[in-house]
Amino acid sequence: MKSFKGKTLRWEWREGCIELTLDHEPANEIGTAMLEELEIFAGGFGTLAPETSACIISSARKSVFSAGGDLRELYHHAMSIPEGERLKGIRRFLERIHAVMNAIDATPFVTIAAVHGACFGGGLELALACDIIVADKMARFAFPELRLGFIPGFGGVPRLKRDLGNAVVRDLLFTGRTLNASRAHALGLVAQLAGEGEALRVARSTATQVSKYDPVARAAAKEFMKPVPHEELREEIDIFCELFTRPEVMAALKKFVEDSGPMPYLP
């Protein structure tokens, strides 16, 4: 499938490059609907890979790449089912999103996240699955999950640890603070800084450059440089599920869902 237009995202293959655009109101939250369409997207890699050199993931939403997992859906779904069944449901969701992230992580072509605005939680985890992050200078990154009593669940910690020093990972996780693009660039999280509104253009230019090189060498280099941390990813799912069963988590989710303040991501 060389093009697709769903309810939460769309993609188009053109001259060896797939452009995936997240477009789900209000802030590209990753819930069941986006997961289903990401699964369709990842399911097409096998067919598209031989004629693809790069894939760019960007957002059509103003001021945001992705705010992360759909916490409102998570809360309302959890409240609608018996307490004993919650864990089964969340584990199934995590298994599915991990399969998508792992597929994006391991593609033989080069994946580029073109980030502008807020890139939080699951949104940052999606960007981290990519090979290269190009960020608009107004982009901000954060892992605010600990405020809700759990850890990032879409593969974020193992992938952030793969790319950055553990001290930075601890700072981001323990404070939940947002990191600006310049700082993220200085730390090595962001590969290329772009001017305001220029991230997608820079990503396209990078994709064009990438396409000039031998695909076999490119795939071998990627496999060598960027191994998928499968064992830690499995462990992450277990830890998330263990934390999620605590009543503190539902209380924190309720507070978040009901919060209409200007900084709801930071308690």
Next chain:
Amino acid sequence: MRTLEQTTREVLDLAAKHFQLPAGSLAPEDDFFKKLGIDSLQTLEMLSRLENHFGIELPDYEVQGVSDFKTLAERIQSRL
């Protein structure tokens, strides 16, 4: 080194420009959430703009609870 007065003035000018308000329409004591009616994403945009302008890092938790330009400028000044 900027004085607090200079920093405050730059914060006000930057906010006015970012939200397309007439120069001089904002005052140090103004509550920016009420005056500008900004949401969480706009708050982050403003934070990015301030950090980029002053070349500093201003963790969100240091400005949490801050709602007037004067106090915001003081927090920025402490990072210069």
